[in-house]
Amino acid sequence: MKRISHWIFDFLVDHGLSDSWAGTINMLALLLLVFIVLFVVDFFLRKIIVGVFNRLSSSSKTHFDDLLVHNKVPRNIAHIIPLALAYKAIPAIFRDFPNAELFFVKAIEVCGIILFLWIVRSVLHTVKDFLKTLASLRDKPIDSYIQVFMIFAWAIGLFYAFSIVSGIELWKFLTALGTASAVIILIFKDTILGFVASIQVSINDMVRIGDWITFEKYGADGDVIEINLATVKVQNFDKTITTIPTYALISDSFKNWRGMDDSGGRRIKRALIIKQESIKFLTKENIEALKKIELIRNYLETRGKAINTFNSENGIDKSLLINGKNLTNVGVFRKYIDTYINRHSGINKEMTIMVRHLKPSPQGLPIEIYAFSSDKRWANYEYIMADIFDHLLAAIPYFELEGFELPSSTNFKK
Structure with missing residues (x-):
C-alpha cells in the first residue's frame, strides 16, 4: 500500500x-x-x-x-x-x-x-x-435474559465507544458517569423494573409461555405468547393481542389458569335460582309420585322409612306437615342433582362434587353445583356444563318447583 x-x-x-x-x-x-x-x-x-x-x-x-x-x-x-x-x-x-x-x-x-x-x-x-x-x-422467559444481557453489552460498548471518541480512559469516563447515575436510573426505570420483574417471575414460576392468564386491569384473557424484559404479550381468545408491562405481574393481581390445566378437571360453578314460594313439604302422595324417578327412588324409600320411624317413636303429631321430620321438594331436588352429577360421565369423580344452597336473595334460593369436568378443553367443557343444566332446568317442574326469571312483556300482557 x-x-x-x-x-x-x-x-x-x-x-x-x-x-x-x-x-x-x-x-x-x-x-x-x-x-x-x-x-x-x-x-x-x-x-x-x-x-x-x-x-x-x-x-x-x-x-x-x-x-x-x-x-x-x-x-x-x-x-x-x-x-x-x-x-x-x-x-x-x-x-x-x-x-x-x-x-x-x-x-x-x-x-x-x-x-x-x-x-x-x-x-x-x-x-x-x-x-x-x-x-x-420452551415456556421460560428466555427473551428477558437475552435482552438484559444485550442491554449491558450495548451499554458497555457505547461507553467504550464514547471513551474512544472523547479520548478519555474508560475508567475515568465511568467514574464521571457515576455522578449522573440518578438520571440514568430515571431514564432506565422501566427497564430496571422489567429486569427485576423478569427475575421474580422466573424464580417464582408465576407465568410461563403458553399459560392462560386473566388480567382484568389490562383487559387480557388468553394465552401468554411472549415474555420479554419490558412487556408480556397475551393473545386473547378473540385473537387480539394485549401487551402488559412485565413489572405489572408482580405489582398487580392477575389469575393464572395453569393450576386448572395441571389438575384433573375444569371447575363448574353455577347455580339454579328457585322461587322460594314454590318450596314446600312433601305429602305421602307427593313422595309416591316422585318414586317414579329412578335416580331418587332408593333414597326416598330409605329416607322415608327413617323419617316415619323417628316420627312414630317420638309420637309426632303429623296432622300438620311442619311437625317432626319431613322431606321437602327442594331437598329431594338437591339430592336428585347430587345423584345425577355423580353419575354423569363428563364429571371427574375423584375431585370435589358438591350441591349446596347459597344465601337466599330477592330473586330466590340459589342451588349451586360445584364440580369439575373431566375434559378441560373449552368447547367440551361448555358442552358438558350445558348438558347438565339442560337436564336440570327441565327437571325442576317434576318436583313442583319453579325457577326464577324476570317477567317479560308477554307476562304483562297475560
Whole structure:
C-alpha cells in the first residue's frame, strides 16, 4: 500500500501538480481503491463463509448450526477481515493528513465495537431460538435474559465507544458517569423494573409461555405468547393481542389458569335460582309420585322409612306437615342433582362434587353445583356444563318447583 501511495503521489508531482493537490488526489484515489477492494473482499468472504456454514448445517444432525445461519452469524463474522484490512490501510491512505487519520482510526474502532456487539446479538438470538426448541425451556422467559444481557453489552460498548471518541480512559469516563447515575436510573426505570420483574417471575414460576392468564386491569384473557424484559404479550381468545408491562405481574393481581390445566378437571360453578314460594313439604302422595324417578327412588324409600320411624317413636303429631321430620321438594331436588352429577360421565369423580344452597336473595334460593369436568378443553367443557343444566332446568317442574326469571312483556300482557 505504501509503494502504491508513493507511486501515485510521485506520478502526480512529476506531471506538474503541487504537493498539496497531489496529496489530496492521492488520498482520494487510495480511498476509492481501498473501498473497492474491501467491497470485493467482503462480498467473496460472505459467499465463502456462509456457503461453508450452509454445507456444515445440511450435513450435521444438530439444529443449532441451522439457527446460526438463520440469524446471520456467518454473515456478520465475514465483516471482521475487511474491517481489519481497512484499519491497516488507514495510515497509508492518510499519511499526509494526520487529523483525518485520527478521525478514521477512531471511526473504524467504533465500527469494530458495533460489529462485535452485532455478532454477540446474533449468537444470543441463536441460543434463544435453540433453547426454545427444548421442551423443558420452551415456556421460560428466555427473551428477558437475552435482552438484559444485550442491554449491558450495548451499554458497555457505547461507553467504550464514547471513551474512544472523547479520548478519555474508560475508567475515568465511568467514574464521571457515576455522578449522573440518578438520571440514568430515571431514564432506565422501566427497564430496571422489567429486569427485576423478569427475575421474580422466573424464580417464582408465576407465568410461563403458553399459560392462560386473566388480567382484568389490562383487559387480557388468553394465552401468554411472549415474555420479554419490558412487556408480556397475551393473545386473547378473540385473537387480539394485549401487551402488559412485565413489572405489572408482580405489582398487580392477575389469575393464572395453569393450576386448572395441571389438575384433573375444569371447575363448574353455577347455580339454579328457585322461587322460594314454590318450596314446600312433601305429602305421602307427593313422595309416591316422585318414586317414579329412578335416580331418587332408593333414597326416598330409605329416607322415608327413617323419617316415619323417628316420627312414630317420638309420637309426632303429623296432622300438620311442619311437625317432626319431613322431606321437602327442594331437598329431594338437591339430592336428585347430587345423584345425577355423580353419575354423569363428563364429571371427574375423584375431585370435589358438591350441591349446596347459597344465601337466599330477592330473586330466590340459589342451588349451586360445584364440580369439575373431566375434559378441560373449552368447547367440551361448555358442552358438558350445558348438558347438565339442560337436564336440570327441565327437571325442576317434576318436583313442583319453579325457577326464577324476570317477567317479560308477554307476562304483562297475560
